[in-house]
Amino acid sequence: MLAIDVKDLRKQFQVQKNREGVKGALKDLFKREYNQITAVKDISFQIPKGEICGYIGENGAGKSTTIKMLTGILVPTAGHLKVNGYVPYQERESFVKGIGVVFGQRSQLWWDIGVIESFQLLRKVYRVPEAEFRQRLDELVERLQLGELLNRPVRKLSLGQRMRCELVASLLHNPSILFLDEPTIGLDIVVKTEIREFLKKINREHGTTILLTTHDLQDIEALCSRVIMLDDGRIIYDGGLDELKSRWSKGREIQFQFGEQPRLAELHVQTAGLEGVTWSIDNELTATMWLPHAVNVSDALARVVGGVSDIRDIKIMETNTDEIVREIYQSGSASKEATEKLSQWDTGAGDQEAKESKQNE
């Protein structure tokens, strides 16, 4: 069963042009001119129930615009979308009961009243029965250790405390889908880790589907098996994180620790003939071997282990996801298919007449 089903979804904004100078301003008064911005360009994807999916892309790629359409805040210019079986902007009242939303940069809590009062107000908005609300609140408060914060006004909370309260607020009505837009932005590593652990548990125990946008790839690594990558309003990758890493990383690093000082020339001798393998000395007792994917790791390892005595430790270094993703953003494509798709789009995507977008916000 699908939690989210998106087909050819598009969002265009009309932005007013400002002409220069006093003359320009006067002209603007009488005849406004507009530019069209296509923030989301006919994207399609499906998310099954219970999945945690990362939605990533550079600033301005169209992530928030997508989330706003998925949560019913914005009306799409074209395309189809179903979330939890509803068309979000058409069936808002029933629809919102099944979703939870956290925008890291914006609060859904009332600034000047106690946290618990905000929760009570949300209970009424979502029409959650009191007993169910109490039970859920107790569970969430215990999990996120919010006990002492409940009576404080939101404005007196630290960012980390507020984010934990935001998460509780989004889950009070037990939604089956949670949309998180930058939920860990600005938080320290301890709170980030706590929030990630909490989300994993919620997903595991309640089967909550989570769509997460973030610039912190550690969030993705910790939580998501799948990642959708957006660039300039188009999907350039949709698949597993591991696959992305193995397809895009150019090679691997293996670090050796020796009992005595390694000599570069001797190390090179061991891997002679393995094309592309390079060595660097890290410090007195460690050296790192870099090998391209074409070279078999066990072949290279066997040579070194067989040829150099007194190896104390061997570490296969993790592929650096940040670097890979940065590289993909720079090139604007994550696969050959995507590149081909992009060139098709370039020849025909821009000519559909723009419709004026309605905004519910």
Ligand SMILES: Nc1ncnc2c1ncn2[C@@H]1O[C@H](COP(=O)(O)OP(=O)(O)OP(=O)(O)O)[C@@H](O)[C@H]1O
């Ligand atoms: N209400 C709006 N009116 C006009 N243009 C908009 C509006 N909202 C977004 N845009 C434009 O649409 C594009 C996509 O913006 P969006 O906020 O969806 O990107 P994003 O991927 O969420 O970026 P960020 O990571 O910076 O939050 C940008 O060019 C942005 O300027």
